[in-house]
Amino acid sequence: MDSNILLNMLKGLFVGGSMLIPGVSGGSMAMILGIYDKLITSVSSFFKHKKQSIIVLGTFVLGAGIGILLFAKPLLYLTDTFTFPMMYLFMGAVVGSIPMIYKKADIKKISLSVILYTILGMAIIFMISFIPEELFSVNLDIGVTDILLLVIAGIVAAIALVLPGISVSYMLLVLGMYEETMKAIDQFYLPYLIPLGVGVLLGIILTTRILEKAMNTYTAPTYLIILGFVIASVIEVFPGIPSGINIIISIGTFLIGYFAIRKLSAFDN
Template sequence: MRFISNFFKGVAISISQIVPGVSGGTIAIILGIYDDLIHAINNILKDFKNQYKILLQVGLGAIVGIFLFSNIITTIIDKYNIEMGYLFTGIILGGVPIIYKKAVEDNKGKSNILYLILGIIIVLIMSGNYEDKSSIINQITVINFIWLFVGGIVVAIALILPGISGSFVLLILGLYNTTMEAVAKMNFSIILPIGLGVIVGTLLTARGIEKLLKKYPSQTYMLILGFILGSVVEIFPGFTEIGREIISIVLLISGFFTIHKISKNI
């Protein structure tokens, strides 16, 4: 039963990574496995017997999610960008209460509001109407391999940090279209260096995050909450004609209450 649960959580996390502006780390927190994943990554070599299961289960789900849904999700977003923007806004906002609870459970003081504001400001500075107009990389050279590897490391940092979208980072780096096409065509010569970079970046970043969560849990979660609230500005698509607006609002409310209920029961 736990395998099935973690597998589908991995699918959900991978789907969120396909959408620019949506963070896989945020979804991991909402689904209640963020801390366990960080701990497992950091202790995989020390305690392989007890830590590999969750990584394998979530990892398999993530791989299946990426290869099965990348084309579907991008097609739906292209066709129904407004409606999907509202849905994902609702999903992100639905997880805010559980993350706020984590931020204040060890510290009721108001001083941590500064970390919330800092997180929002950081994401807003990063935000913008980016469009990946760079040439799609189809062949591997030494320079391309290094660039894709570095891109994978940067994406891993975004994967680990809730509120920072891996897809959005790929857009900024000019690697979004390259990555999506490589996944769609199963071009493993392109996927390999990105994947290696993600592994290295994940191992490096997870250790720092776990230390912060142990030593400064309230401040870290408040900063993460700021990242998440700031990302809503990037995700929210604005307003449209009344017909689409009604459907969009219904999707936003549905996304909010569905995720809020799920997060409360985990």
């Protein structure tokens, strides 16, 4: 198997496994792992470069699907049981990705606009966190209205899926659909998952096309706003200051996350 294909699958595996943890963003994980730009380009230019896009997206989605099925529950268990070490691991990974994202912005020197664009990205994430939870009410007893709501919810969830720093699981909590979606995944309940998936697909196509155009036309501002998203996501998952032995363990997991991502970034380059 080609090493790039295997690497895409492994990155998808990690993104899929981690994206259902409340507070952890799938987009941030894709950005951290250095596959974000490739995914955006593959979706937005799918019909121009079908073969390459199918390979990139197919291997990533396969890995993500396996990650969701195999690792979502164990990671949720580990996060619930060992909250501080696990959250510090994610924080270390996010902090380790910041130099890579800043480099993509191609900034020559720090200016007021650089700071303002980054703050804007952070502010957007903080504002989203104030949205009241349970805006929708959809259960597994699906009717016609529920199908429409699921498609709309899928589009909203796709925006969270694509944009770094916005947790899909948190967005599902806001929509009041987190528990039902987890049940539907666990039971593989297609009447619920299909309309939700259609909405996600539509949302991904729309969001990625807008985002790729912004990345190509307004490179520095777009990446600086994304940098703000990612920095804010560190604050969002911050569980507080650990105590006792957790202090040492959490510092250790933070460093593991940080250096693992720095090493991976160097390997990709």
